[in-house]
Amino acid sequence: SPEVTLRDAVVLVGGFPLLSGVNLELAPSSITVVTGANGAGKTSLLRLLAGLVTLTSGEGVVAGVDLKGDLRELRRRVGWLGHEGSFYDDLSASENLVFAAKALERPTSDVANVLERVGLASRATTSTKQLSAGQRRRLGLAWLLLRRPALWLLDEPYASLDDEGRTFFDQLIGDVVAGGATVVVSAHDPLRSSALAPRTVTLAGGLVVTDRS
Amino acid sequence: SPEVTLRDAVVLVGGFPLLSGVNLELAPSSITVVTGANGAGKTSLLRLLAGLVTLTSGEGVVAGVDLKGDLRELRRRVGWLGHEGSFYDDLSASENLVFAAKALERPTSDVANVLERVGLASRATTSTKQLSAGQRRRLGLAWLLLRRPALWLLDEPYASLDDEGRTFFDQLIGDVVAGGATVVVSAHDPLRSSALAPRTVTLAGGLVVTDRS
Amino acid sequence: MMKLLSQRLLGPVTLVLLALTFWFGLWVTPPDKIQGNLARLLYVHPAIAWVALYLSFGTATIASALYLWKRSRSVVMDRVAHCAVEVSLVFIVLTLITGSLWGRPTWGVWWAWDARLTSTAILGVFAVGYLALRRANDDFEQRARRSAVVAILAAINVPIIHFSVQWWKTLHQGASVFTPGGNFKVHGVMLTTLFISLAAFTLLFFWLLRARYRVEVLREERQQVSLDEALAQRRREGVH
Amino acid sequence: MIRTALLVCAKDLRIERRSRVLLWQVLPFGVMALVLSGLALGPTHAGHSSAGPGLFYLVMLLVALLMINRSQVIEGTPGTKASVATLGLDPAGVFLGKALALAVELWLTGLVLLGGSVLVLHTALVGTLSALPSVVVTLAALAAAGTLYGALSGGGQGPATLLPVLSLPAFSPLLIAGERSFSAALHGGGLWRWWLISLVALVAYLGVGILLYGVLEES
Amino acid sequence: MIRTALLVCAKDLRIERRSRVLLWQVLPFGVMALVLSGLALGPTHAGHSSAGPGLFYLVMLLVALLMINRSQVIEGTPGTKASVATLGLDPAGVFLGKALALAVELWLTGLVLLGGSVLVLHTALVGTLSALPSVVVTLAALAAAGTLYGALSGGGQGPATLLPVLSLPAFSPLLIAGERSFSAALHGGGLWRWWLISLVALVAYLGVGILLYGVLEES
Ligand code: HEM
Numbered sequence A, B: 001s002p003e004v005t006l007r008d009a010v011v012l013v014g015g016f017p018l019l020s021g022v023n024l025e026l027a028p029s030s031i032t033v034v035t036g037a038n039g040a041g042k043t044s045l046l047r048l049l050a051g052l053v054t055l056t057s058g059e060g061v062v063a064g065v066d067l068k069g070d071l072r073e074l075r076r077r078v079g080w081l082g083h084e085g086s087f088y089d090d091l092s093a094s095e096n097l098v099f100a101a102k103a104l105e106r107p108t109s110d111v112a113n114v115l116e117r118v119g120l121a122s123r124a125t126t127s128t129k130q131l132s133a134g135q136r137r138r139l140g141l142a143w144l145l146l147r148r149p150a151l152w153l154l155d156e157p158y159a160s161l162d163d164e165g166r167t168f169f170d171q172l173i174g175d176v177v178a179g180g181a182t183v184v185v186s187a188h189d190p191l192r193s194s195a196l197a198p199r200t201v202t203l204a205g206g207l208v209v210t211d212r213s
Numbered sequence C: 001m002m003k004l005l006s007q008r009l010l011g012p013v014t015l016v017l018l019a020l021t022f023w024f025g026l027w028v029t030p031p032d033k034i035q036g037n038l039a040r041l042l043y044v045h046p047a048i049a050w051v052a053l054y055l056s057f058g059t060a061t062i063a064s065a066l067y068l069w070k071r072s073r074s075v076v077m078d079r080v081a082h083c084a085v086e087v088s089l090v091f092i093v094l095t096l097i098t099g100s101l102w103g104r105p106t107w108g109v110w111w112a113w114d115a116r117l118t119s120t121a122i123l124g125v126f127a128v129g130y131l132a133l134r135r136a137n138d139d140f141e142q143r144a145r146r147s148a149v150v151a152i153l154a155a156i157n158v159p160i161i162h163f164s165v166q167w168w169k170t171l172h173q174g175a176s177v178f179t180p181g182g183n184f185k186v187h188g189v190m191l192t193t194l195f196i197s198l199a200a201f202t203l204l205f206f207w208l209l210r211a212r213y214r215v216e217v218l219r220e221e222r223q224q225v226s227l228d229e230a231l232a233q234r235r236r237e238g239v240h
Numbered sequence D, E: 001m002i003r004t005a006l007l008v009c010a011k012d013l014r015i016e017r018r019s020r021v022l023l024w025q026v027l028p029f030g031v032m033a034l035v036l037s038g039l040a041l042g043p044t045h046a047g048h049s050s051a052g053p054g055l056f057y058l059v060m061l062l063v064a065l066l067m068i069n070r071s072q073v074i075e076g077t078p079g080t081k082a083s084v085a086t087l088g089l090d091p092a093g094v095f096l097g098k099a100l101a102l103a104v105e106l107w108l109t110g111l112v113l114l115g116g117s118v119l120v121l122h123t124a125l126v127g128t129l130s131a132l133p134s135v136v137v138t139l140a141a142l143a144a145a146g147t148l149y150g151a152l153s154g155g156g157q158g159p160a161t162l163l164p165v166l167s168l169p170a171f172s173p174l175l176i177a178g179e180r181s182f183s184a185a186l187h188g189g190g191l192w193r194w195w196l197i198s199l200v201a202l203v204a205y206l207g208v209g210i211l212l213y214g215v216l217e218e219s
């Protein structure tokens, strides 16, 4: 059964339709790149899949959870990397991860090597406010590495990552998908690694307009 | 005389050296791309040039203003496009620009066609909170278009702009430089338009490590 | 059939009873020995107050609770709660007005620091807060849930507020009508009138509630139309 | 639930300790408000301590409003909220944790302000001490209610814009009860029934919070 | 300078109108604070109107503190501050503009609260009306001082956050003067002397602001 199913999904916020009737099916352990012009609805789509906005009309089932149903359950199954930082600004990088680890009942020993993997070991004790844009992105990835969710939703992951960071990212989602998880990425430029053959969905005006594999 | 001159520029914030002794000279009406790994100091460098942080040691003259001198005068001469939004969130796109126009004693009639140029005409009355990431970027550009400063400092302008937006951006700075202004861009990927032959400065650990024209 | 009939009759009956109330209140009943004609407010004020505090807030609270309870969650409950609070705000204001009108001559002041007065005023603020909350949230689900919780919190607060200000020294009328043991302190035609007024204002409440509810439904239908319009426009953004 | 509560509480308190807002902004603000209200009432009133309890709670209320706002603000940007939401913390635990953290902060502030009112408003020291238990309970209730209303008023337009209009009617009985039992402690009198009101309120809010906090967060 | 002032003032007021903070946050807070302080002081005080002026100014002060904070918050994120800084607005103008906007908001709130205190605290209507001019001036002075204080404490971390304490001496004379001239208006007495103090304070703060606001913004 597909990991994501949307039928005529409409999302209305303040009377404005962020999504105006999306139809979409995503297979498990697949990589999908959502692209489209600015304001097309990419972020909105990802937020819908993450259970961060409510479905106004239409139907949807994501990670086995009905979008009309228990969104908290859905949120528990997805991992989200947004434009803005995804952690407590006043805490240090490692404090943030320790918090997440405890909340997820993971051993806090993971934190150190996750930080190592994303290349933030040298900034473990810096408060996240002071991290650079790219480092904040990397911290976001670290947070996801702790979670290892079933469905990864990444909003413009390349933005403000350096070369090395992007390569790391490509191989990361490679592993993740190999591990059976599903990845949905919103991006303006195609993924660099040719190893990943993603499906590309193009949005415009809150609708899916083209869909290439 | 060069538009930007830095000698052993050191910037300390909270005891941490964001810049650890930068030497740099930029010719007027030139395009410079500052690149480097995450956390190398690109943003910090741009902030120094914009007069948004104070020089701890070393010397610097930017746009004819000594960095030890009147920073407000300097700020008046530069245009800044940062990661975060650069406008009042509670005001609509056009209200923001009207404010800027009035402050700069420009005719408010410019606002409409500036919005048109950056492709936000259809969002003129939307409050900027609700704009998408790319649209916020575009609004930032519109703000600069009103200003037409002598020195443009742009932090990762490509981030979250779509193709059309990036092409627009390239030709924009093309015009700007032709008009005699100087442009400094921080970026992780090279400028796309081959028409612009920028000088590329690579930072690492708060220092300039390579410098190619 | 019954339902239809009751819907048909609600308006007329309310009007008749109100008319009766005023006729009795102004002409049939005698002026009070002490208070004179002022006493005639007795046929308006308590009834209004009763609706304001118990009837309307009760309705709102029950509806909200029913909304929060998954089994009975529906748009209807949310609407009912919303409308009930709006109507109740009207009645609370009326209570304050009639009350102060009564208070000026009898107590010599428009307002006094008294249990019931204060708690009524505070309840009014609750209603305002509730409506403010509804304006602030545009996501339907969120609005419905949050306002439901607020309504319930208000309900919990009513007794707390009541007691906290009860134990203030009070100069407001004690229970002079609904006394325990049912031995009424008011007699004969005055009592009848009082009960007519209670019935009248109770019906008035339901009448207003239904009217307001219908307006709400119409408004939502109109929204639906403008929504389709918005959808079409948004879709057009795609094609250049 | 308890585990989550402690985790969240620790997190909130750590952030507060970091940002020093309590120390450098709320406390001075409270003291200043106390002193100024002493002045505002003029020599005629400020003199006799009967105004003390009232002013104390008035200022505490104000401080509480600031802190409630703050305890929502530290939940961070929408981005942060989103990714924390994906941790699937038990809402009841989150509620308890935040309420506890808030209570601790209010207790600290209250302690300082009590000292202040003894010094500035000449409230009797002994009476003040005997009022402590009721103060503790009242402030705890304030914290529980505040956490609920903070969650209610957040998210909408602007940071907790609605907080006062929503929460003040609910706070007022707490304020009255607190003030009464405080004065009772000062001048003798039926302390307990006021104490009871605070206690009932505390329990009620904790109950509602544990049951309904999830409903609020869900959307 | 004047042009900038009007521009900034218009901007601030528009934002406030948008976010409805004045309507839903400040006003309810003010009214409730008034009512509650009436309660807090207990029947003994709330009864006679002599507490009226004091309470009015006390509440106005608390309201002012909320608004000052707010008028800094709307200046937005560091990003916004940065790009507004590059507009090179005349600091004196900015100061005047923000002070004016703040004053307007305070006047509106004050009007409502005066009405409230007439109803709730039984302050004599005629006396209240005759107090209006002094109220207007005092609130204006409060706005000017507040804008300065806000800019000072806006800095976030660091010694700047100490300023709530430092500003105590700044606000208290205003408060006293206002309260005195209000009571004078109510019970007759040397109204003008206090009025004069407020006026002097207003002028002084405006002067200082126009001269020094730039220095504060600089860093
Ligand atoms: C602003 C002023 C006043 C307010 C807000 C007010 C409010 C209320 C409320 C809320 C009730 C319903 C209480 C209940 O049924 O439990 C009530 C009942 C009543 N009020 Fe008032 N009131 C005010 C002034 C007065 C005055 C001045 C009088 C007469 C001297 C008065 C006489 C009554 C009577 C006789 C009842 C019915 C009492 C009973 O049997 O429960 N009220 N009022």
Ligand SMILES: Nc1ncnc2c1ncn2[C@@H]1O[C@H](COP(=O)(O)OP(=O)(O)OP(=O)(O)O)[C@@H](O)[C@H]1O
Pocket (backbone or CB within 6 Å): A013, A014, A016, A017, A018, A036, A037, A038, A039, A040, A041, A042, A043, A044, A045, B123, B126, B130, B131, B132, B133, B134, B135, B160, B162
């Ligand atoms: N209240 C509103 N009124 C008008 N338009 C709105 C409103 N709220 C949101 N929008 C529009 O909805 C769209 C949101 O789309 P979304 O953020 O998903 O775009 P996106 O595809 O992520 O764009 P980007 O590539 O810039 O990130 C934007 O066009 C925004 O202008």
Ligand SMILES: Nc1ncnc2c1ncn2[C@@H]1O[C@H](COP(=O)(O)OP(=O)(O)OP(=O)(O)O)[C@@H](O)[C@H]1O
Pocket (backbone or CB within 6 Å): A123, A126, A130, A131, A132, A133, A134, A135, A160, A162, B013, B014, B016, B017, B018, B036, B037, B038, B039, B040, B041, B042, B043, B044, B045
């Ligand atoms: N107080 C501090 N303690 C430790 N490190 C700090 C502190 N403040 C800033 N830093 C570091 O200073 C650097 C800031 O660099 P800057 O933001 O200019 O990087 P950048 O080149 O823009 O990176 P990016 O490509 O991610 O935007 C980061 O490495 C950050 O971790």
Ligand SMILES: [Mg+2]
Pocket (backbone or CB within 6 Å): A042, A043, A044, A155, B132, B133, B134
């Ligand atoms: Mg986006």
Ligand SMILES: [Mg+2]
Pocket (backbone or CB within 6 Å): A132, A133, A134, B042, B043, B044, B155
């Ligand atoms: Mg950067």
